[in-house]
Amino acid sequence: MENIVITITRQIGSGGYDLARAISEEFGFKLIDRELVVHAAKILKTDVAYLDKKEERTSSLLEKILSVFSIGTPEIGSLAGSFYPTDAEIFDVQKTVLENFAQNHDIVALGRASFFVFKDHPKHLSVFLKAGLDYRVKNVSKEFNISDKEAIELINQTDKNRNEYIKKMTGLNRCDLRNYDIVLDVSCIGFELTKNFVIDVIKHKFFKNGGGR
Amino acid sequence: MNKWIVTITVMIGTIMSSLDTSIVNVAIPYIQGSMGASLEQITWVSTGYLLSNTIIMPIIALLSSRFGRKNFYMFGIALFTLGSALCGIAWNLYAIVVFRIIQGIGGGVLIPIAQAILREVFPKEEQGMAMGIYGMGVVMGPAIGPTLGGWLIDRYSWPWIFYINLPIGIVALIMVNIFIEDPEFLIREKSKIDFLGLIFMAIGFGTLQIFLADGENKDWFTSQYITHLAIIAGAGIIFFVIRELTIKKPAVDLRILKNINFTLGTLLGGVLGMGLFASLFVLPVFLQNLLGYTAFDAGVAMVPRSLAMALMMPIGGKLFNKFGPKILVSFGLILVIISFFKFANLNLNASFWDIFIPQFLQGSGFGFIFVSVSTSALITIEKSDLTFATSIYNVFRLITGSIGVALAATYVDRGTNAYYSVLTQNVSIFSRNTLEYIARLDQVLGIPFQLPDLKIKEMLNETIMQQAMMLSYNHVYLLIMFIFVLSLPLAFFLKGFKDIKRD
Structure with a gap:
């Protein structure tokens, strides 16, 4: 029997992690966030910090070239004491790790193109969480303890990185709402209502409407 | 800092x-x-x-x-x-x-x-x-x-x-x-160094190199000297292996070779090292001694290989995830094989492009092979063992590289003598080709030569020597090519990220 997979794609500052944790606590689903990075780092023989830096963003051309030369050269030999995998390698490994988790547990996966990974999964619910800029700036400046101006810069950069990442890895437009089952604006209806609504949808879809276990 | x-x-x-x-x-x-x-x-x-x-x-x-x-x-x-x-x-x-x-x-x-x-x-x-x-x-x-x-x-x-x-x-x-x-936080440790293991390694591989270099000259095992070298090399390597497998902190932790994927990658890395170092050694000598290049021109002629390597390594890195090591290494090996085949067919009239193209192909092939083999060899090693594994990979590459240089030079020297002796058998004043060659000299230099003239003998001798050297270089390149051909099947057993994920 297939396990339930909830994927949450979120704009930074919209409360995606809080929603994922709430779903995880409500249903006892496994929350896949940091664990994914740690597992992927282990498989890729690289540092977690290196993968953290690569999180949901694509490498520049210079970074791509440099990562190859970090292997070494034919004359000098191998320099590897660690691997510095490419974006595609990281994505592929994270995809496999996500699929492995989903084989063994009901999961809530946060970001990292998980909506795409499970697009054909029979028990998948994809959620896109958005919010107005003011709402996000407030959350981001509080979470990272930075000024509003810095928060705006961070938001713009993160949105750009995530959009490019999804486009490159999946070929899809991250902001195309047709990719998701539910799209919610947290700044419009508030976090509590958002959370309760998503929980209700999960109950309805997987536990009540003949689709449950 | x-x-x-x-x-x-x-x-x-x-x-x-x-x-x-x-x-x-x-x-x-x-x-x-x-x-x-x-x-x-x-x-x-x-x-x-x-x-x-x-x-x-x-x-x-x-x-x-x-x-x-x-x-x-x-x-x-x-x-x-x-x-x-x-x-x-x-x-x-x-x-x-x-x-x-x-x-x-x-x-x-x-x-x-x-x-x-x-x-x-x-x-x-x-x-x-x-x-x-x-x-x-x-x-x-x-x-x-x-x-x-x-x-x-x-x-x-x-x-x-x-x-x-x-x-x-x-x-x-x-x-x-x-x-x-x-x-x-850097602690100065006084851990014991396995000097004995290193001495065995130096004796074993150093003697192996002398054995390979002198073997043909002394007609291999008919010579007592070569037999002694073989025994010393064999004993050195055996003692080295036993020592490294049995002590707690070996200088070279050979136990990592239990990982078949790493061993295959290391073997292929060794073949790459052998071909690369042999070729790096032989080509400038060939260009200067036979084609008359200046040292600077010979240096410039080596650039296409480095350029191709620098260009192809990022491409190889990008394609590694898509195609995996089997395809990329095979492709790289085929490029290298073609390049050595081209070198094996060079003659004394070789033009700039006759050197440039095989060099570029070789650099491209080495780039593809190196990226894929290095990644693949180390990919199945636990992160904590990566430094040791890298060291073994590099040590083996250097040993085979060193053997490659010794063998290539030995075969150029021996080949020249052997081909010279074969070619001179066909040169005499009764040979039609010899007479035609002398007639051509007449035309080119515009000087009527009379046989037997010392000058003609010298020129003939020089031409024959050059031809003999050319043939021996061709022979060495052909040998290197065959080593790469023999290593081709190994490529099909290498693992990439996709195989690791499946495992």
């Missing part, structure tokens, strides 16, 4: 050391002439450096933690610089080989320690970039080495390829002293 100043500081030593893997090759014909050595004997200038690199490599981490990283790094630079200066003033073959060994020990220290220093000053998330910048620096050395070496030789003389390291070495020493500090 400012990480960029540290980067520049360690890069100076690194480029100096990596330059020496290739700069000497264009000087070989000149050193050979100065020392009155045969090609086979002069290989020790190259292989002495490679072998001393090999021997120091497994104990660098231990020595570094015992004496302090900064001290050991400075020792490496000082030894390398001193070795360079001594090489420049070497008065005979034995002297230059000993000085190259000294230089090789110093040079072998620089690259791994520089890496360790960089890993310390850059945070983990930036280490990929730091190693990439470092790798690009490492690529630069061998790429500019032959051209720079050629220019120095043509402009001054061969000792200057060694003297050039003096000012650079001194600047590097001063900068390391000022800008590099050992981190406080």
Whole structure:
């Protein structure tokens, strides 16, 4: 029997992690966030910090070239004491790790193109969480303890990185709402209502409407 | 410590050391002439450096933690610089080989320690970039080495390829002293060094090299000397393997070879090393001695290979995830095989493009193979064992490289004699071809020659000798090509990220 997979794609500052944790606590689903990075780092023989830096963003051309030369050269030999995998390698490994988790547990996966990974999964619910800029700036400046101006810069950069990442890895437009089952604006209806609504949808879809276990 | 100043500081030593893997090759014909050595004997200038690199490599981490990283790094630079200066003033073959060994020990220290220093000053998330910048620096050395070496030789003389390291070495020493500090958490360990294992390794592989180089000359096992060499080499290698498998802290942890994927990758890396170093050694000699290139032109002729490697490595890296090592390594091997086949069919009228194209193909092939084999070999190794595994991979590559150089030179020397003897059998005043050749000389030079004339004999002899050498170079390239052909099936057993994920 297939396990339930909830994927949450979120704009930074919209409360995606809080929603994922709430779903995880409500249903006892496994929350896949940091664990994914740690597992992927282990498989890729690289540092977690290196993968953290690569999180949901694509490498520049210079970074791509440099990562190859970090292997070494034919004359000098191998320099590897660690691997510095490419974006595609990281994505592929994270995809496999996500699929492995989903084989063994009901999961809530946060970001990292998980909506795409499970697009054909029979028990998948994809959620896109958005919010107005003011709402996000407030959350981001509080979470990272930075000024509003810095928060705006961070938001713009993160949105750009995530959009490019999804486009490159999946070929899809991250902001195309047709990719998701539910799209919610947290700044419009508030976090509590958002959370309760998503929980209700999960109950309805997987536990009540003949689709449950 | 400012990480960029540290980067520049360690890069100076690194480029100096990596330059020496290739700069000497264009000087070989000149050193050979100065020392009155045969090609086979002069290989020790190259292989002495490679072998001393090999021997120091497994104990660098231990020595570094015992004496302090900064001290050991400075020792490496000082030894390398001193070795360079001594090489420049070497008065005979034995002297230059000993000085190259000294230089090789110093040079072998620089690259791994520089890496360790960089890993310390850059945070983990930036280490990929730091190693990439470092790798690009490492690529630069061998790429500019032959051209720079050629220019120095043509402009001054061969000792200057060694003297050039003096000012650079001194600047590097001063900068390391000022800008590099050992981190406080670096504990000076006094762990035991497996000297016995290293001695067995040096005896085993050093003697194996002499055995392979002298074997054909002495008609292999009909000679007592060769039989003794074989016994010593065999015993050295067997004792080395037993020792490394049975002691707790071996110099080279051979137990990692239980990992079949790593062993396959290491074998392929060894074939790559053998072909690469043999070719790097033989080509400049061939271009200068047979095609009449100047040292500078021979250096420039080596650029397409380095250029192709630098271009194809990023492409290979990008394609690795998509196609995996089996396809990429096979493709790279096929390019290399074609390139050696082209070299094996060169003649004395070879044009610029006849050299450029196979060089470019070879560089492209090496680029694809190296990226894929290095990644694949180490991909199944646990992260905690990566440093040991990398060391074994590199040690094996250097050993096979050194054997490759020795074999190539031996076969060029022997082949020349053998082909000369075959060709001269067909040259006589009763031979139609000989008479036609002399008639052509008449036409070309416009001088009527009378047989038997000493001048004609000399010219004929020179032509035959050149042809014999050409054929022997062709023969060596064909041999290298066959080694790559034989290694082709190994490529199909390598694993990529996709295989690891499946596992």
